[in-house]
Amino acid sequence: MNYGAVEVLRGVDLDVQRGEIFTLLGPNGAGKTTTIEILEGFRHRSSGEVSVLGLDPERSTEAWRSKLGVVLQAWRDHNRWGTRQLLAHMSEFFDNPHDPDELLDAIGLTAQAGQRVGRLSGGQRRRLDVALGIIGRPELLFLDEPTTGFDPEARQEFHRLITKLATAEGMTVLLTTHDLAEAEKLAHRTAILVDGQVAVCGTPSELAEAVNTQSHVLWLEDGREQVLTTSDPSQVAWELHQRFDGPVPGLTIRRPSLEESYLNLIGRTS
Amino acid sequence: MNLKILRIGVRRGWAEHTHLLKDRKELITSMIGTVGVFAGLILWVGDTPVEGANVNAATFMTAGFLAFTVFGAGLMTFPMALTTDREEGTLLRLRTIPGGIPAYLVGRATTLMCQIVVQSVLILATGVIVGGVTLPHDWLTLTWVLLLGTLAVVPLGAAIGSLLPGPKTAAGILIFPLMGLMITSGVMLPMTYMPEIVHSIAQVFPLYWQGLGLRSAFLPDSTLAVEIGKSWRLPQVAGVLTAWAVVGMLIAPWLIRRVTRRESGSRLTERQLAAQSS
Numbered sequence: 001m002n003y004g005a006v007e008v009l010r011g012v013d014l015d016v017q018r019g020e021i022f023t024l025l026g027p028n029g030a031g032k033t034t035t036i037e038i039l040e041g042f043r044h045r046s047s048g049e050v051s052v053l054g055l056d057p058e059r060s061t062e063a064w065r066s067k068l069g070v071v072l073q074a075w076r077d078h079n080r081w082g083t084r085q086l087l088a089h090m091s092e093f094f095d096n097p098h099d100p101d102e103l104l105d106a107i108g109l110t111a112q113a114g115q116r117v118g119r120l121s122g123g124q125r126r127r128l129d130v131a132l133g134i135i136g137r138p139e140l141l142f143l144d145e146p147t148t149g150f151d152p153e154a155r156q157e158f159h160r161l162i163t164k165l166a167t168a169e170g171m172t173v174l175l176t177t178h179d180l181a182e183a184e185k186l187a188h189r190t191a192i193l194v195d196g197q198v199a200v201c202g203t204p205s206e207l208a209e210a211v212n213t214q215s216h217v218l219w220l221e222d223g224r225e226q227v228l229t230t231s232d233p234s235q236v237a238w239e240l241h242q243r244f245d246g247p248v249p250g251l252t253i254r255r256p257s258l259e260e261s262y263l264n265l266i267g268r269t270s
Numbered sequence: 271m272n273l274k275i276l277r278i279g280v281r282r283g284w285a286e287h288t289h290l291l292k293d294r295k296e297l298i299t300s301m302i303g304t305v306g307v308f309a310g311l312i313l314w315v316g317d318t319p320v321e322g323a324n325v326n327a328a329t330f331m332t333a334g335f336l337a338f339t340v341f342g343a344g345l346m347t348f349p350m351a352l353t354t355d356r357e358e359g360t361l362l363r364l365r366t367i368p369g370g371i372p373a374y375l376v377g378r379a380t381t382l383m384c385q386i387v388v389q390s391v392l393i394l395a396t397g398v399i400v401g402g403v404t405l406p407h408d409w410l411t412l413t414w415v416l417l418l419g420t421l422a423v424v425p426l427g428a429a430i431g432s433l434l435p436g437p438k439t440a441a442g443i444l445i446f447p448l449m450g451l452m453i454t455s456g457v458m459l460p461m462t463y464m465p466e467i468v469h470s471i472a473q474v475f476p477l478y479w480q481g482l483g484l485r486s487a488f489l490p491d492s493t494l495a496v497e498i499g500k501s502w503r504l505p506q507v508a509g510v511l512t513a514w515a516v517v518g519m520l521i522a523p524w525l526i527r528r529v530t531r532r533e534s535g536s537r538l539t540e541r542q543l544a545a546q547s548s
Binding site: 033034037040042065079080092094133 | 278282285286289293355358362363365366367533534536538539
């Protein structure tokens, strides 16, 4: 994928299964938004093969469009419309839409039904964007950095909403984020994108394993704390037990957290 | 385009229109903008007779302002709304929805028609009440000239709107050429007051022809003395306005498609960041 003179993506190989919540995780500038925009059919790619719901996004049809839901980062549109009014208007385009009132209830905006969209708070606005994204019962929902600028409470509420909707609808969700905790919490599988390439892809535990950062083994010997860095902590512990011929005083094995692995990975590749 | 999209579009346009009516700031600007200036001008020079024609300035200007209402709505309000919708992500959101862009265009056209009707009625009422203007004698001509004049400028407005860089600069770019056209097109002052060269230029643009058609509906034939060729030239009015409508309709859809295709979430973010930092 060339974007102007700069190559943004090279070799992003991903397979997302139906019904799965999949996150694209990576630092800013890693190519997350470019990837998602190619999948949405909003951006032209210079090479490679892409198939979304069985169709190349660049040859999109209206029928294909109606099966997608898109939630972008920077929408400020329809500010003069009423919240419920906008939801009802957008539902008219689809053959089998959600009931606007039920959806308002699901996103917790029933009290704001008559309020102007421009008067909603940031978090309320994002939830409305999600509702607008799923009003047509899409098979696949794209969420681009949905929780940027959220406080922790709003973020948690948002995560609950996405999980609930995905489970209830059997919808496939593809979301981008630069927040590891978010990916860990929401996603069935995550691909870490660094410098336009998929560095690792898998379930949270697979990720930790794949990154395979060195573990620290600590114990007490000669009245001092000893540290050994190894990729095989179990082997080191076994050798220590043999050497001590019994329990090892103060034995601790410190495995890196997923966050440490992630930061390590970003640092390692860039 | 199917009937469903047409229906959604018309309802969308009506909703947008009612939002504008509820917005006090918007309402006052559009009222004072055109109707206020018109009322002021009538009070100031309305009684002055137009030299060479046996009508007063108020009557002449009522026809002129009607023409300019359509012209301003199509070539100023509409393109500016289009750039705002692009900037705020309205176009992009509708692009993510099947049939969204056609419905958007129907909606915009509907809002514009509503606006033109409201302003035309206000101008006419102001002319009659404030200026003592007699109502037009030829309602049929008035109606078809207004309709055809709208069709002549709306696609053109869409084309302009898709070329403008952004809503903040739009007004500044548009206002001077439009003012220039307004002055040279004979809608405020009789054409024969202007030098020959202005005649040739003005007759290229739709505003002159629309103004001429509207004057034919308002003014007695005795004012023909101040018109080019001493005739209302209605066949030419219809011909030129139709030509503009056709040319506009050929270019506009292509330009709008180009603009909406260029839009994406990251472009929207880039522009909003740029707008915040400037």
